[in-house]
Amino acid sequence: MKKKQVLATLCAGMMVASVATGCGSAAESAADSTAASTDSTDASTEASSASTTADGKTQLNILWWGSQTRHELTTQMLEKFQEENPDIEVVMDYSDWDGYWTKLPAQVAGGQTPDVFQMDYAKLAQYVENGVMAPLDDYVADGSLDLSNVAQSVIDSGSIDGKLYAVSTGTNAPVMLYRKDILDDLGIEMPMNPTMSEYTDISKKVYEATGLRDTFVTSCSADNLRFRLRNYGMNLYNDDASALGFDDPKYIVDMWQLALDSQNEGWGLMIGEETATTAFDSMVMDSWSRYQNSNELQAYRDATGKDISMVMIPNTDDATASATYLKPAMFWCVAADSDVKDAAVRFINYFANDTSCYDIVGIERAVPISSEMREYVAPTLDEVGKQVVEFVDYVSQPNMASPLMNPDPAKHSEISDLLSQYSDQVRYGEITDLPTAAQQFMDEANAILASAE
Amino acid sequence: MKKKDGFSHKLGSWLDRDNVAGYVFILPFIIGLIVFTAIPFFTSLYLAFTNYNILSAPKWVGLDNFKKMFLEDDLFWTSFKVTFKFALIQVPIKLTVALLVALVLSRSTRLTSFYRAAFYIPSLMGGSVAIALLWKQLFSPKGVINQVLGFFGLPDSTAWLGNPKTALGTLIALGVWQFGSSMLIFLAAIKNIPQSYHEAAIVDGAGPVRRFFSITLPMLTPIIFFNLINQVIGAFQAFNSSYLITGGKPLNTTLYYGVYLYNKAFNQFEMGYGSAMAWFMLLIIAFFTALIFRSSSAWVYYESEGR
Numbered sequence: 001m002k003k004k005q006v007l008a009t010l011c012a013g014m015m016v017a018s019v020a021t022g023c024g025s026a027a028e029s030a031a032d033s034t035a036a037s038t039d040s041t042d043a044s045t046e047a048s049s050a051s052t053t054a055d056g057k058t059q060l061n062i063l064w065w066g067s068q069t070r071h072e073l074t075t076q077m078l079e080k081f082q083e084e085n086p087d088i089e090v091v092m093d094y095s096d097w098d099g100y101w102t103k104l105p106a107q108v109a110g111g112q113t114p115d116v117f118q119m120d121y122a123k124l125a126q127y128v129e130n131g132v133m134a135p136l137d138d139y140v141a142d143g144s145l146d147l148s149n150v151a152q153s154v155i156d157s158g159s160i161d162g163k164l165y166a167v168s169t170g171t172n173a174p175v176m177l178y179r180k181d182i183l184d185d186l187g188i189e190m191p192m193n194p195t196m197s198e199y200t201d202i203s204k205k206v207y208e209a210t211g212l213r214d215t216f217v218t219s220c221s222a223d224n225l226r227f228r229l230r231n232y233g234m235n236l237y238n239d240d241a242s243a244l245g246f247d248d249p250k251y252i253v254d255m256w257q258l259a260l261d262s263q264n265e266g267w268g269l270m271i272g273e274e275t276a277t278t279a280f281d282s283m284v285m286d287s288w289s290r291y292q293n294s295n296e297l298q299a300y301r302d303a304t305g306k307d308i309s310m311v312m313i314p315n316t317d318d319a320t321a322s323a324t325y326l327k328p329a330m331f332w333c334v335a336a337d338s339d340v341k342d343a344a345v346r347f348i349n350y351f352a353n354d355t356s357c358y359d360i361v362g363i364e365r366a367v368p369i370s371s372e373m374r375e376y377v378a379p380t381l382d383e384v385g386k387q388v389v390e391f392v393d394y395v396s397q398p399n400m401a402s403p404l405m406n407p408d409p410a411k412h413s414e415i416s417d418l419l420s421q422y423s424d425q426v427r428y429g430e431i432t433d434l435p436t437a438a439q440q441f442m443d444e445a446n447a448i449l450a451s452a453e
Numbered sequence: 454m455k456k457k458d459g460f461s462h463k464l465g466s467w468l469d470r471d472n473v474a475g476y477v478f479i480l481p482f483i484i485g486l487i488v489f490t491a492i493p494f495f496t497s498l499y500l501a502f503t504n505y506n507i508l509s510a511p512k513w514v515g516l517d518n519f520k521k522m523f524l525e526d527d528l529f530w531t532s533f534k535v536t537f538k539f540a541l542i543q544v545p546i547k548l549t550v551a552l553l554v555a556l557v558l559s560r561s562t563r564l565t566s567f568y569r570a571a572f573y574i575p576s577l578m579g580g581s582v583a584i585a586l587l588w589k590q591l592f593s594p595k596g597v598i599n600q601v602l603g604f605f606g607l608p609d610s611t612a613w614l615g616n617p618k619t620a621l622g623t624l625i626a627l628g629v630w631q632f633g634s635s636m637l638i639f640l641a642a643i644k645n646i647p648q649s650y651h652e653a654a655i656v657d658g659a660g661p662v663r664r665f666f667s668i669t670l671p672m673l674t675p676i677i678f679f680n681l682i683n684q685v686i687g688a689f690q691a692f693n694s695s696y697l698i699t700g701g702k703p704l705n706t707t708l709y710y711g712v713y714l715y716n717k718a719f720n721q722f723e724m725g726y727g728s729a730m731a732w733f734m735l736l737i738i739a740f741f742t743a744l745i746f747r748s749s750s751a752w753v754y755y756e757s758e759g760r
Contacts, residue, residue, distance in 0.1 A: 102719050105507040130508035272615015272703050275593040277586050410506070414721045421528075421705070428617060428704055 065100035166331035170366025207267035220423035231319035241409035249438030329366030518729035540688035555639035576633030585697035
């Protein structure tokens with residue numbers, strides 16, 4: 001009897017021990033547990049042993065967001081990178097866009113920021129302010145990060161207060177994706193730089209012929225408002241983001257009115273009437289066009305299997321400036337607390353300047369920033385790739401694009417949600433006095449921005 | 454054999470005590486409780502009084518989050534009302550359906566076990582993303598529900614999830630459909646009611662309806678009580694269906710408290726505010742649970758009490 005109890009206690013103790021160690025190795029990164037085995041050989045000399053694998057390689061954590069197309073290409077590219085840099089072992093991690101913005105902050109908060117990670121232009125300022133990224137100027141100065149073939153404007157787009165924190169992967173522009181197969185069937189030609197009324201006329205014709213409806217004019221999102229404001233030389237926020245960048249409610253009212261008209265006339269999609277569960281599906285099931293970025297053309301064609309093409313974002317009929325801008329598609333950044341910054345910079349340099357990288361990824365992360373790589377990659381592209389490069393070239397002509405706005409302030413998502421709240425009420429007919437509602441939104445948004453100071 | 458020295462003797466007798474064995478056995482659970490529940494629990498209590506955006510350290514702001522919640526944030530109250538309405542409608546319907554189906558399935562026929570499994574399956578899949586997306590498809594404007602309605606000549610163009618009047622009802626229907634786990638518990642309880650009670654009642658000439666209200670229902674009250682508490686807590690914490698199917702739309706009519714909390718914490722990165730909301734919800738759930746417990750003496754019948 002007593003022996004049994006002792007035995008049981010010991011068994012339980014062993015269970016506890018195994019659970020405890022199990023937890024331990026799961027909680028720490030794989031690096032730490034493998035590092036422990038190498039530590040026994042020369043524990044005293046290796047300061048950054050946590051980032052060294054069992055066979056003495058430097059371990060580099062890389063995190064990105066993207067579609068299936070990107071995951072496959074990036075994985076191949078990173079394998080190539082490891083072949084050329086046998087002393088580095090890359091640990092890859094990726095996610096879709098939505099998941100990324102909960103995954104990355106969680107890792108930052110947990111002190112596990114990946115050594116290299118993708119960053120979006122809109123969120124750049126926020127992350128720099130919070131000290132998440134390492135400045136890269138020293139690496140540019142000592143030549144380990146070669147940006148000599150990169151335009152100054154591109155370098156500036158990743159710089160804040162004169163310090164470089166982020167290296168663009170490529171240049172792209174917002175675009176209107178559309179179903180070329182449908183327009184071809186209807187014998188409609190989409191102008192490369194459409195006005196809003198040219199665009200809406202086509203949208204009406206497509207609706208009459210196919211029943212597919214418009215989601216661009218009805219979305220009434222912050223991005224839509226931004227495009228509209230840019231048409232008149234303004235921006236969503238003022239220069240230091242202490243207030244909205246406009247004080248006339250007219251622009252919001254016009255946006256809402258167009259959405260209401262489209263709903264009343266039938267060619268605009270009502271809220272909640274979408275059948276698609278993914279953005280890709282929406283271009284097959286609900287709509288014939290969609291606002292995206294130029295580098296996403298291939299992914300949309302792959303996912304839908306349809307002949308999708310792209311034109312510039314429609315400009316209002318009396319626009320004085322273009323809504324379109326050229327922007328860094330996304331950035332590579334290095335974590336401020338990374339132990340392996342040298343390896344991290346080597347990867348970014350590889351991505352910026354190595355032909356073997358572009359043999360694999362092509363222009364999936366947009367048109368390369370280095371002029372040399374642009375020339376290298378151009379002849380290797382397929383039809384779709386060429387179309388993307390030509391599009392960026394087209395927008396790069398004088399007066400086609402207007403200057404890039406500052407990165408969005410941290411409060412952007414709250415303001416964007418607020419606008420959606422108002423827009424939904426307008427679209428459901430709960431709000432009928434549009435100018436008053438627009439003014440209310442502006443007052444509330446300005447209060448939010450002021451409180452952030 | 455060597456004679457035991459003092460220490461190992463003490464250790465031996467310590468290990469022999471029943472309590473120690475028990476504690477060692479529950480140690481894995483205790484560790485889990487501390488690491489994965491207690492620490493986050495108390496951290497969130499601290500965060501509720503801070504401004505915390507994840508990326509930089511939390512800043513103490515006292516009661517500001519609660520002030521903003523109660524006095525300034527309309528959406529907070531909207532989400533609170535939606536959740537309350539959701540719980541108030543879904544819980545009674547779900548429990549009634551679960552009880553009725555359990556009654557039907559308590560008779561033993563050849564197909565009973567098949568039906569029991571069939572009715573339980575939706576609950577097994579209940580929390581899954583696939584079911585939520587299926588529901589979205591079923592109730593979409595061109596979905597199966599509208600096609601069936603159209604077949605019978607009824608209006609077939611309702612956007613069930615896009616119409617502020619029908620969206621919450623559609624989500625409640627999804628919740629009610631997942632009555633399986635309550636049903637199984639009811640079923641077990643019905644089977645537990647001694648057959649002799651029913652036989653005695655039949656001898657006295659009681660019909661099935663009378664027997665249900667005078668025997669089955671009173672005997673089931675402890676189980677109804679248990680299911681009620683479980684379902685009320687579950688309903689207040691509802692998240693999946695709204696987050697996955699409607700995203701709180703249309704016009705915030707399906708904006709569950711949990712979804713709004715998530716938006717604040719993980720989309721707008723106001724972790725402090727999210728924590729404050731979570732703690733308020735904890736108090737609300739505790740209040741209603743206490744209320745149901747209090748009321749139970751009036752309507753729950755325990756055989757052992759001999760009343």
